[in-house]
Amino acid sequence: MVSAGLLSAGIPAFSQEHDSLLHLLPGVEIKSSQTPYSPVGVTLDYLNIESDYLLKNQGNTLMGSLEKIPGIRALSTGTGISKPVIRGMSLNRVVINEYGIKQEGQQWGADHGLEIDPFNVNRMELVKGPASVRYGSDGIGGVINILPPAIPRKDTFHAGALLQYKSNNNQIGTSVHVAHNKNDYYTLARITYQDYGSYRVPATSFTYNGYRLPLYRERLKNTGGNELGISLMQGIRRKWGYSSLYFSIYRQKAGFFPGAFGIPRAYQLNDIGKDRHVDLPRQEVQHIKIISNTHGHIGNVILDADIGWQYNRREELSKPHAHGNGPAPEGERALGLHLQTFTANFQLQAFPRYAFSLITGLAMQHQENSRDGYEFLIPAFRQTQAGLFSSLKYEAGKTTWTGAVRADLAHQYAPRSYTTQYDEEGLPSGTVQRSPEIRKKYINGSAAAGFVTEWTKNWKIKFNAGTAYRIPTVTELTANGIHHGTFRHEMGDSTLSPEKGYMLDLSLSTRQKNIQASVSPFLNYFDQYIYLRPSGLFSTLPEAGQLYHYTAGKTVFTGFEASLNLFADKRWSSLTAMEYVWNKNITTGIPLPFTPPYSLLQEFTWAPVRFWKLAEELQFRLSGQYFASQTRTDINEPATNGYFLMDFSTDLTLPAGRHKLSCHFQIRNLLNTIYYNNMSRYRILELPEQGRNIQLILKYEL
Amino acid sequence: MKKTILPGLCLILAASWLFQGCKSDKEGQAAGSKPVISVLSQSVPSETAEVCEEESDNVLFLQTGTTLTLELKFTGSSNLSQYKLDVHDAFDCHEHKSTATPWSLSKIRDLQGTEATVTEQLTVPADAAAGNYHLMIRAVDISGRESEEMEFILVITNTDDIQKPDIHRNTPSADSVVMSAGSLLEIAAHVSDDKNLYGGSYEIHWKDAAGAERELLHQDFPNNTFNQFNIHYEFPIPLNAVKGWSVFEIHARDAVNNPAVDTFYVDIQ
Numbered sequence: 001m002v003s004a005g006l007l008s009a010g011i012p013a014f015s016q017e018h019d020s021l022l023h024l025l026p027g028v029e030i031k032s033s034q035t036p037y038s039p040v041g042v043t044l045d046y047l048n049i050e051s052d053y054l055l056k057n058q059g060n061t062l063m064g065s066l067e068k069i070p071g072i073r074a075l076s077t078g079t080g081i082s083k084p085v086i087r088g089m090s091l092n093r094v095v096i097n098e099y100g101i102k103q104e105g106q107q108w109g110a111d112h113g114l115e116i117d118p119f120n121v122n123r124m125e126l127v128k129g130p131a132s133v134r135y136g137s138d139g140i141g142g143v144i145n146i147l148p149p150a151i152p153r154k155d156t157f158h159a160g161a162l163l164q165y166k167s168n169n170n171q172i173g174t175s176v177h178v179a180h181n182k183n184d185y186y187t188l189a190r191i192t193y194q195d196y197g198s199y200r201v202p203a204t205s206f207t208y209n210g211y212r213l214p215l216y217r218e219r220l221k222n223t224g225g226n227e228l229g230i231s232l233m234q235g236i237r238r239k240w241g242y243s244s245l246y247f248s249i250y251r252q253k254a255g256f257f258p259g260a261f262g263i264p265r266a267y268q269l270n271d272i273g274k275d276r277h278v279d280l281p282r283q284e285v286q287h288i289k290i291i292s293n294t295h296g297h298i299g300n301v302i303l304d305a306d307i308g309w310q311y312n313r314r315e316e317l318s319k320p321h322a323h324g325n326g327p328a329p330e331g332e333r334a335l336g337l338h339l340q341t342f343t344a345n346f347q348l349q350a351f352p353r354y355a356f357s358l359i360t361g362l363a364m365q366h367q368e369n370s371r372d373g374y375e376f377l378i379p380a381f382r383q384t385q386a387g388l389f390s391s392l393k394y395e396a397g398k399t400t401w402t403g404a405v406r407a408d409l410a411h412q413y414a415p416r417s418y419t420t421q422y423d424e425e426g427l428p429s430g431t432v433q434r435s436p437e438i439r440k441k442y443i444n445g446s447a448a449a450g451f452v453t454e455w456t457k458n459w460k461i462k463f464n465a466g467t468a469y470r471i472p473t474v475t476e477l478t479a480n481g482i483h484h485g486t487f488r489h490e491m492g493d494s495t496l497s498p499e500k501g502y503m504l505d506l507s508l509s510t511r512q513k514n515i516q517a518s519v520s521p522f523l524n525y526f527d528q529y530i531y532l533r534p535s536g537l538f539s540t541l542p543e544a545g546q547l548y549h550y551t552a553g554k555t556v557f558t559g560f561e562a563s564l565n566l567f568a569d570k571r572w573s574s575l576t577a578m579e580y581v582w583n584k585n586i587t588t589g590i591p592l593p594f595t596p597p598y599s600l601l602q603e604f605t606w607a608p609v610r611f612w613k614l615a616e617e618l619q620f621r622l623s624g625q626y627f628a629s630q631t632r633t634d635i636n637e638p639a640t641n642g643y644f645l646m647d648f649s650t651d652l653t654l655p656a657g658r659h660k661l662s663c664h665f666q667i668r669n670l671l672n673t674i675y676y677n678n679m680s681r682y683r684i685l686e687l688p689e690q691g692r693n694i695q696l697i698l699k700y701e702l
Numbered sequence: 703m704k705k706t707i708l709p710g711l712c713l714i715l716a717a718s719w720l721f722q723g724c725k726s727d728k729e730g731q732a733a734g735s736k737p738v739i740s741v742l743s744q745s746v747p748s749e750t751a752e753v754c755e756e757e758s759d760n761v762l763f764l765q766t767g768t769t770l771t772l773e774l775k776f777t778g779s780s781n782l783s784q785y786k787l788d789v790h791d792a793f794d795c796h797e798h799k800s801t802a803t804p805w806s807l808s809k810i811r812d813l814q815g816t817e818a819t820v821t822e823q824l825t826v827p828a829d830a831a832a833g834n835y836h837l838m839i840r841a842v843d844i845s846g847r848e849s850e851e852m853e854f855i856l857v858i859t860n861t862d863d864i865q866k867p868d869i870h871r872n873t874p875s876a877d878s879v880v881m882s883a884g885s886l887l888e889i890a891a892h893v894s895d896d897k898n899l900y901g902g903s904y905e906i907h908w909k910d911a912a913g914a915e916r917e918l919l920h921q922d923f924p925n926n927t928f929n930q931f932n933i934h935y936e937f938p939i940p941l942n943a944v945k946g947w948s949v950f951e952i953h954a955r956d957a958v959n960n961p962a963v964d965t966f967y968v969d970i971q
Binding site for chain 1: 808848
């Protein structure tokens with residue numbers, strides 16, 4: 001086993017734990033014996049995933065590739081945009097770290113994607129449950145840690161290339177990478193480009209508000225896009241540890257179905273015959289990152305310093321349209337948001353090899369946001385946060401105890417914002433205030449404790465109790481504008497206080513000769529859960545619909561994930577996994593929006609390796625996933641019927657001397673099922689989801 | 703193998719049935735239903751007509767200066783809160799800007815109780831631009847449940863000028879011509895109207911054989927125009943133009959926005 005990367009010196013007692021969880025997923029290769037990267041993760045449900053798993057289960061996006069994991073879903077807009085949902089929580093409630101630095105874009109938007117090159121993810125760790133005590137504000141639903149790739153072995157050179165094709169939207173993609181190490185000075189570089197057309201749905205029309213609207217050639221017009229990812233890492237490894245500098249740039253251009261902006265009308269949906277042309281409305285995103293990671297050890301102390309700068313530019317473009325008295329705006333940029341984030345995290349780990357160990361860290365972040373475009377939604381702002389945390393671990397026989405505390409400070413500032421007002425003649429008549437001045441300070445303490453124990457032979461119990469918190473985002477405090485598409489006039493509330501949660505997590509797992517099984521129930525209570533709720537009043541802006549306010553309510557979340565892995569013999573195995581989330585705003589008695597329905601996955605794998613000795617790996621998988629209907633919906637959120645999807649996949653790896661050729665073939669939505677997904681942005685338009693998709697990835701490694 | 707899989711599957715099936723049972727509780731949104739809007743009477747009858755390439759059965763033909771009276775009934779499962787009326791233009795379906803002032807209205811009124819009947823009188827301004835408009839009526843109840851949008855398509859003609867302009871194309875004189883990519887397409891047309899053209903505009907659109915649409919020209923009639931105007935435009939057909947039949951349209955709108963279209967076809971080779 002190769003032990004590489006962060007915290008590799010720590011806590012060997014947990015390697016077994018790690019293995020048992022990994023086995024619950026088919027196709028996951030165990031290459032490292034790391035313990036969880038996040039120290040609080042030990043007593044939570046966590047999972048390590050390698051790039052191989054992502055290729056074998058590749059969905060439309062990075063999050064789409066993780067959707068077979070119980071407890072993980074994606075909130076998606078078409079095929080190119082999606083963001084993680086962990087146990088029904090999303091947006092700013094899931095922390096995504098790349099190389100120790102929290103990814104910061106405009107996470108509050110449901111149709112804003114996760115702006116990361118999916119092929120540049122080598123290893124990732126998923127932690128379900130409260131991680132605020134380690135990651136500060138936002139770590140409520142869980143954490144996705146994208147870990148740095150393993151450092152290439154001394155004096156070696158590796159290169160690889162992959163080609164990808166997806167039939168449904170004629171997606172083509174390629175990614176090329178090199179890894180070089182000379183005398184422990186190492187370089188890793190990658191370039192990825194993906195281009196896709198409008199996607200196909202198994203329907204020729206859809207019905208919206210009594211109108212029957214066409215879907216020419218069974219395609220959703222203008223849902224194509226492209227993305228580019230370039231990254232470069234340079235580092236040095238010495239006896240004291242290692243240090244690296246990482247640069248990455250990600251660009252995406254993705255079209256939106258024109259019917260999703262305002263009321264869909266037949267004339268917008270005319271077939272223009274060009275599936276790859278990304279027209280208006282669309283979004284253009286650029287994310288640039290520079291990250292420095294340093295990891296060193298002196299005696300019984302391990303030091304980590306992660307420093308980063310990132311810049312996220314988001315532009316939403318749509319045809320200018322006159323509203324009310326004013327003239328039609330100039331240009332196509334409806335909304336431009338530019339967010340800069342500086343992050344510095346320091347962590348000290350003492351006595352990592354002893355029964356009693358301590359981790360202390362300081363995390364700091366500063367953000368500056370500016371805006372432009374002809375629509376107003378959120379103001380420019382500045383936000384600074386700092387947190388100090390400490391966690392203890394104590395191993396006593398078969399039981400490991402953990403405890404952690406954290407103190408956080410945060411400050412937000414947004415100036416008063418105005419937009420021009422027009423009189424009946426269409427002339428500017430002054431300005432109107434759109435958002436108030438915000439000056440807010442927050443002080444918060446959080447704590448968590450838990451244990452993991454070997455109950456009897458082959459049975460393990462984990463328990464964690466903790467508090468989680470999240471400061472309201474500037475959007476939740478100040479938004480005031482019509483969110484494109486929904487007609488809703490979204491309004492912030494500058495008096496909102498932080499969201500606080502109390503969370504209990506339990507996990508029971510067993511590993512027998514032919515069986516591995518686990519069940520992980522959870523119970524969360526929030527006394528200030530913030531989300532958009534209807535006000536029962538109309539917006540006075542012309543053509544706008546109802547006012548939606550960011551409102552806090554007492555909420556309860558509960559549910560579980562369970563999985564059962566059976567190994568019949570060396571060739572046959574079966575995986576069964578399910579998840580369920582139940583939630584309710586107990587102030588109103590109404591469920592929360594975008595709650596994943598109960599789902600049940602059954603997957604059979606046949607790996608006849610013995611027959612074909614030529615192949616390093618050969619497996620066939622057939623899976624069926626049932627999603628129950630979701631009738632527990634928020635006001636104005638339609639109920640969604642249940643559906644059943646089937647997937648088939650084959651993975652083949654051929655060694656050719658020092659080289660390796662692998663082929664990943666998948667047919668997703670094998671039966672071309674017509675279904676609606678309540679986690680999709682296009683659900684409200686009554687648009688069915690993507691039809692059958694035949695995918696092929698060819699990967700060559702040298 | 704079967705020994706372990708079968709009991710496992712039974713267990714899972716049992717669990718999923720159990721869940722279906724648990725999930726039948728209908729609360730929250732399902733506990734109430736959307737407010738419903740119905741029209742008890744209307745002073746102008748709804749007609750079926752094709753507007754914007756779409757056949758609609760809720761088209762109202764109106765003239766400027768006249769009044770549309772609607773008697774509306776709102777019904778909710780809980781107490782109603784408000785209704786909103788919006789009128790906005792949808793000229794030529796492509797949201798083009800017009801030089802005449804379009805009619806625009808946005809009105810919110812409070813409602814009480816679970817049932818309410820109101821009479822709305824909407825007078826089309828005398829100087830409103832002629833063309834297609836949308837009238838949208840929406841309602842919400844106090845817990846925020848939204849009604850479906852009720853929509854009328856208003857086709858408004860201006861009483862001062864009912865006649866649309868006349869487009870007489872001189873070049874090309876035939877309705878369909880064959881041309882090669884790279885050559886120069888000359889377009890010449892004479893526009894006339896019974897009233898004033900100044901205040902209106904003219905456009906030339908091109909839709910290539912692949913269906914991509916472009917606006918080649920968009921000009922306001924110059925201020926010395928009365929009711930006659932000559933359009934002259936030269937379009938070099940791009941060398942990389944998609945081969946096959948493409949569609950050209952000459953659009954003209956008079957001072958009150960009455961639209962006219964002339965179409966011809968060019969086979970690009």
